[in-house]
Amino acid sequence: MTTIRYRFSRPGTRPMVPATLCALSLAMLVACGGDSGGGAQNASGGDADMTAATGTEAPAPAELSIDPALLPEGVTVEMVQQGRDLFVGGGICFTCHTVEATGGPLAPDLTDDVWINVDGEYSSIVELVKTGVAQPIEHPGAMLPRAGLPLTDEQVEAVAAYTYMLSRM
Helix, strand or coil: CCCCCCCCCCCCCCCCHHHHHHHHHHHHHHHHCCCCCCCCECCCCCEHHHHHHHCCCCCCCCCCCCCHHHCCCCCCHHHHHHHHHHHHHHCCCHHHHCCCCCCCCCCCCCCCCCCCCCCCCHHHHHHHHHHCECCCCCCCCCECHHHHCCCCHHHHHHHHHHHHHHCCC
16 A cells, blocks of 8 residues: 655644645636536626625625716726626625725725726726736736636626726726
């Protein structure tokens, strides 16, 4: 019989490696989803399966005060509101950027007019959310493409619309 010894296990104790790998695998399955696009939509327009999997639900946010004249072409007030609901609810953006989007140790403030990884234009923000930030310029938290979630193109555009408006409200 072969005995497997883990390098950092103490004699007489069970190593944490299998439990850790199991937890990490479960986290990856939850984050990467595998949704084929048939997920149910919750009332805020987010994916109900994603909300259940991430264990996050947005508090009932107040209505946004948005000047439609500030919106880029093709973006609607409804898109911005859906993006906000995804940002603080069904998505996981708030875990690094905070619910107020003022940033933290892992991710930048999105409410100011300083853009670090993009130029701040709507199309650039859409592309950044789609492709992620593998090597952030200032903050240590890399962002997975689509935040590691099964976001549709419409959801990405909504999150980008909200992010665009954060520094302009």
